[in-house]
Amino acid sequence: MSSRYHRMRLISATAVALAGGMFTAGSAAADSVIRWMHVEQVPGNIAVWNQIARDFEAKRPGVKVELQFLENQAFKAKLPTLLQSNDAPSIFYSWGGGVLKAQSETGTLRPINAAIDANGGEWRKSINASAVDGLTFDGKVWASPARTGLVSFYYNKELFKKAGVDASKIATWDDFLGAVKTLKQAGVTPIAGGGRDKWPLHFYWSYLSMREAGQKGFADAKAGKNDGFAGKPFVKAGERLAELGKLEPFQNGYLGATWNDALATFGDGRAALILSFENTPSTQASNSTSRKGLADDNIGRFPFPVVSGGAGLTTDSFGGLNGWAVTKNAPPETEEFLRYMASIDVQKVLARDTQIMPVAKGASEAISKPLLKEVAEALAKETWHQNFLDQDLGPNVGAIVNDISVEVVSGSMKPADAAQQIEDAYSLERK
Amino acid sequence: MSAKAVSSGNTLAVSRRSKRSLANSKWPVLILFLPPALLLFTVLVILPMGEAAWYSFYNWNGYGSPTQWVGWRNYQLIFRNSAFTQALINNGLIVLASLCVQVPLALWLATMISSRIKGALFFRLIFFLPYVLADVAAGMIWRFVYDGDFGLVAGISQFIGVEPPFWLADRDLAMYAILGVVVWKYFGFHMMLFIAGLQAIDKSVLEAADIDGATGFQKFRLVTLPLLGSTVRLSVFFAVVGSLQLFDMIMPLTGGGPSNSTQTMVTFLYNFGVTRMQVGFGSAVGVVLFVICVTLAFSYKRVFMRND
Incomplete structure (x- = not known):
């Protein structure tokens, strides 16, 4: 009996020793591994990201960057589970807003304040302030800004000319409604809309409420002041949207x-306008029936108009804001890598080769296409950057904003009821 | 007479003996065969069900562990939600369409092509084809058919010179457009059930009716239909259960829109629970759906399929 016991001990001791040996050997060979999870499907862009990782590895021996690219839905489905497991990636793509906030509250993320404010805030100062602000909650920066975006009106110059509409004269919402009427009278479908996906129409409600409430009014509504989202500016925004809907402006x-149908409608020249992302010139082409779409010089751009009596400015911009979130157990070199990615040289490469709107100050000069350059210039002058509401207000309230936008514009819901619905849902999130 | 009695006595003895040996040998078999099945069933069915019931009392977005207990609020929200009411109505509509259109159509076609007439096999294949298609594929095909810009409907309306309709974009018509697809997709399946049922009917009964001078319709109403009863009840059962599960065809067609006019209970669960990361609310919908399914299935089996 005792000999068997002895033998057992010997075996387990050997096993422990072996495992220990393997562990030290393993860690010596692999050094630090930064595991990076990204949403990217365009082969050309994947090559750029891979190159950035290899360049960093070359600069920083002993650090390995492993990339994983997932499709959008798969990424979003996988992330919540991954974050709670030991298999969490070191950094992952984030859309900011309420989802990032929810993630930060679970304690699975690591704020990057120490790194971004090191050396007298050298990193922070190199980035557009509105981008850093957009990813900050409770004074902590939860993600390193990666890219930004701007939603604005794109129009078909030829169709505008045919109807006799001058885009440069559209400054207020009333001007815009006038232009829609003129286009209709000329037999042109004014706007391409994607009501099935809902969010393309939430652009209208969001912009209108931003224009009505202004930055302060919006922040107050979030804090529950002045009746929150059921307050006057938001009801008014709905009324203006209903006004647009009554003109039957969509195809x-x-x-x-x-959304793809809407881009095709615009790209085929079947509608004169689309309220859309900065990458519209390329997506309208790839979604059009001919795959060529409208020529770049046939597309014009103007910012979302202001409303009379509203507190919002024409330079208040609405668009995406993305960052890289760091998980709790990421290796210490992760922040160094993020700093590298946010550096002006890398941002220039990204702006040039993947056509994103960079966040590093001065990086937009690498953009060559005139329409994209125009967007970059507008972003550089922005007075407020509001992230997409379905991100900012969280997935649940965001979905309600999407729903009510469609209902209001199609005339099946009263603006006041719509505003109340958003307030009811958001009141649960304020806690 | 006596031989019969002897033989029945023998079987009795045999069955008694086998019963005793079964009682003796029951445990090893149970111990060997039950645990894997029980374990799988517990881990994959009972446990998730219990978890869903537990989550349904929380306001939880899936991150961390649920902490915010809200009692019955999720259930109250469900029954106050107009989209859920619409989903219930739509599920009812699907059942109704199955009962009033699909099953009669399938039965009619089955009676026509169950006999060995020329071309029957070909038509059976043709009618069964839609059922073979994946639901998602069928949904996508019909999305193109219904498309008012480039679809079949657009082509036809251009041919007759009218403005093309957009049925899937119309709140009042979208559900009927979907019902059309549901009937198209599943009538073949019910038809096959009926054909099998018809072939099981004894030909001599029909011959006897012929000799008695019954007309075709009388034969169908008084002989075929009663004998087909169990198949009809089974077919209706499948239609009801299928309607409760309808999801993958709706998603590519309308995704539940416009204005939630085409939600079913499962698309409602997906749109309001999963995509909005309302795990607590979604679980509550799941529980409601589960209760409805179980109640329907058991009461239907109890009431209508008691003798089948």
């Missing part, structure tokens, strides 16, 4: 049309 069947 036939827009309630069943996806």
Whole structure:
């Protein structure tokens, strides 16, 4: 009996020793591994990201960057589970807003304040302030700004000319409604809309409420002041949206049309306007029936108009804001890598080769296409950057904003009820 | 007479003996065969169900562990939600369409092509084809058919010179457009059930009716239909259960829109629970759906399929 016991001990001791040996050997060979999870499907862009990782590895021996690219839905489905497991990536792509905030509250993330404010805030100062602000909650920076974006009106110059509309004269919402009427009278479908996906129409409600409430009014509503989202500016925004809807400005069947259908409608020249992302010149082409779409010089851009009596400015911008979130157990070199990615040289490469809107100051000069350059210039002058509401207000309230935008513009919900619905849902998130 | 009695006595003895040996040998078999099944069932069915019931009392977005207990609020929200009411109505509509259109159509076609007439096999194949398609694929195909810009409907309306309709974009018509697809997709399946049922009917009964001078319709109403009863009840059962599960065809067609006019209970669960990361609320919807399914299935089996 005792000999067997002895033998058992010997075996387990050997096993422990072996495992220990393997562990030290393993860690010596692998050094630090930064595991990076990204949403990217465009092969050309994947090559750029890979190159950035290899360049960093070359600069920083002993650090390995492993990339994983996932499709959008798969990424979003996988992340919540991954974050709670030991298998969490070191950094992952984030859309900011309420989702990032929810993630930060679970204690699975690591704020990057120490790194971004090191050396007298050298990193922080190199980035557009509105981008850093957008990823900060409770004074902590939860993600390193990666890219930004701007939603604005894109129009078909030829169709505008045919109807006799001058885009440069559209400054207020009333001007815009006038232009829609003129286009209709000329037999041109004014706007391409994607009602099935809902969020393309939430751009209108969001912009209108930003223009009505202004930055302060919006922040107050979030804090629950002045009746929150049921307050006057938000009801007014709905009323203006309903006003637009009454003109029947969208293509036939827009309630069943996806975003891609809407881009095709614009790209085919079947509608004169689209309220869309900064990458519209390329996406309208790839979604059009001919795959060529409108020529770049046939597309013009103007910012979302202001409303009379509203507190919002024309330079208040609405658009995406993305960053890299760091998880709790990421290796210490992770912040160094993020600093590298946010550096002006890398941001220039990204702006040039993946056509994103960079966040590093001065990086936008690498953009060559005129329409994109125009967007970059507008972003550089922005007075407020509001992230997409379905991100900012969290997935649940965001989905309600999407829902009510469609309902209000199609005339099946009263603006006051819509505003109340958002307030009811958001009141639960304030806690 | 006596031989019969002897033989029945023998079987009795045999069955008694086998019963005793079964009682003796029951445990090893149970111990060997039950645990894997029980374990799988517990881990994959009972446990998730219990978890869903537990989560349904929380306001939880899936991150961390649920902490915010809200009692029955999720259930109250469900029944106050107009989209859920619409989903219930739509599920009812699907059942109704199955009962009033699909099953009669399938039965009619089955009676026509169950006999060995020329071309019957070909038509069986043709009618069964839609059922073979994946639901998602069928949904996507019909999305193109219904498309008012480039679809079949657009082509036809251009041919007759009218403005193309956008059925899937119309709140009042979208659900009927979907019902059309549901009937198209599943009538073949019910038809096959009926064909199998018809072939099981004894030909001599029909011959006897012929000799008695019954007309075709009388034969169908008084002989075929009663004998087909169990198949009809089974077919209706499948239609009801299928309607409660309808999801993957709706998603590519309308995604539940416009204005939630085409939600079913499962698309409601997905749109309001999963995509909005309302795990607590979604679980509550799941529980409601589960209760409805179980109640329907058991009461239907109890009431209508008692003798089948």
